Amino acid sequence: xxxxxxxxxxxxxxxxxxxxxxxxxxxxxxxxxxxxxxxxxxxxxxxxxxxxxxxxxxxxxxxxxxxxxxxxxxxxxxxxxxxxxxxxxxxxxxxxxxxxxxxxxxxxxxxxxxxxxxxxxxxxxxxxxxxxxxxxxxxxxxxxxxxxxxxxxxxxxxxxxxxxxxxxxxxxxxxxxxxxxxxxxxxxxxxxxxxxxx
Numbered sequence: 001x002x003x004x005x006x007x008x009x010x011x012x013x014x015x016x017x018x019x020x021x022x023x024x025x026x027x028x029x030x031x032x033x034x035x036x037x038x039x040x041x042x043x044x045x046x047x048x049x050x051x052x053x054x055x056x057x058x059x060x061x062x063x064x065x066x067x068x069x070x071x072x073x074x075x076x077x078x079x080x081x082x083x084x085x086x087x088x089x090x091x092x093x094x095x096x097x098x099x100x101x102x103x104x105x106x107x108x109x110x111x112x113x114x115x116x117x118x119x120x121x122x123x124x125x126x127x128x129x130x131x132x133x134x135x136x137x138x139x140x141x142x143x144x145x146x147x148x149x150x151x152x153x154x155x156x157x158x159x160x161x162x163x164x165x166x167x168x169x170x171x172x173x174x175x176x177x178x179x180x181x182x183x184x185x186x187x188x189x190x191x192x193x194x195x196x197x198x
Contacts, residue, residue, distance in 0.1 A: 011080045015090045018083060028081055031069040032092055033061070038101040039196055040066040044088050044156055047071030048078030050108035052175040056168075057106040059189040065196075068096045085167070086152040097156065102126070103165040104196060105157040109148065111171035116140035120150035121157045122164040130166065130195030137191050144169065168192070 012018040022028060029047070031054070041061040046054030049072040061067035070090060072078030083089075085105065097103050102123065109118075117134065119127050119141060131141050144150070150157050150167035157165030170178075178185040 008079060010082055010084055010087075012083055013087055015083060015088070018081065022081065027072070027074050029071045029073050030090070030092055031067065031071065032096060033067040034096070034099070035061075035064055035066045037064055037066045040068060040096055040100040040103050040160065042067075042093065042096070042103060042105045042156065043069040043071075043107075044085065044090075044093065044105060045070065045072075045082055045107060047073050048076075049082050051172065052179050053106045053108045053170070056170065056175065056178060056185070056189070059185055060104070060106070060192045065193075066096065066100060068093055085150065085156045086154040088156050093156065094159070097159045098161070101161045102196065103157045103160040104192070105150075105165070105167050107148075107167060107169050108175055109169050109171055112173050114140070114171060115174040115177055116142050116171055117174060118142050118144040118148050118169040119166065120144035120148050120169065121155070121166040122151060122153075123162070123166050124164075126164075126166055126196055126198065129198035130192055133191040133195040133198075134188075137187055139188060139191065140174075166196070 043054040043057035046069040054069040
């Protein structure tokens with residue numbers, strides 16, 4: 001399960017259902033850069049679904065990690081395009097995760113009063129490395145709440161070849177700060193990259 005800026009139940013339980021009512025290029029857009037990398041950084045709820053998550057994912061991915069983003073581009077009401085992570089089965093996304101060893105997903109939760117990130121997933125050693133790297137640079141890290149733990153084996157982050165990935169849940173306030181402060185954004189992304197490479 002993943003959080004969202006608006007904590008409402010999903011309208012669609014899989015991509016087939018979503019695709020019956022929404023069209024690529026009009027309601028959503030998919031970005032994919034398949035670099036020669038065993039790490040894929042994803043934002044499955046980008047664009048208007050979860051504010052600034054795709055930009056954070058892209059910053060982490062550049063210049064050499066693979067990158068995927070599913071972007072809500074509707075004029076309004078993009079929350080309807082949210083499919084929770086263990087049900088997210090957009091075909092290109094599933095192809096992309098099958099090609100790499102490690103998947104890292106970036107999500108947004110609705111918390112607006114505090115700036116912090118929760119690091120979940122099954123890649124325990126990489127999670128510890130990421131947390132240590134973030135702590136060292138002064139970023140606030142909290143243990144993931146149960147709904148953000150990303151321990152489901154079918155969670156998108158755990159569907160790479162290793163079966164063990166990483167899920168980042170960033171509060172709205174943190175994402176807003178990262179957008180407003182490019183230097184902070186670069187430092188945050190570098191912390192994540194260092195942790196993944198450890």
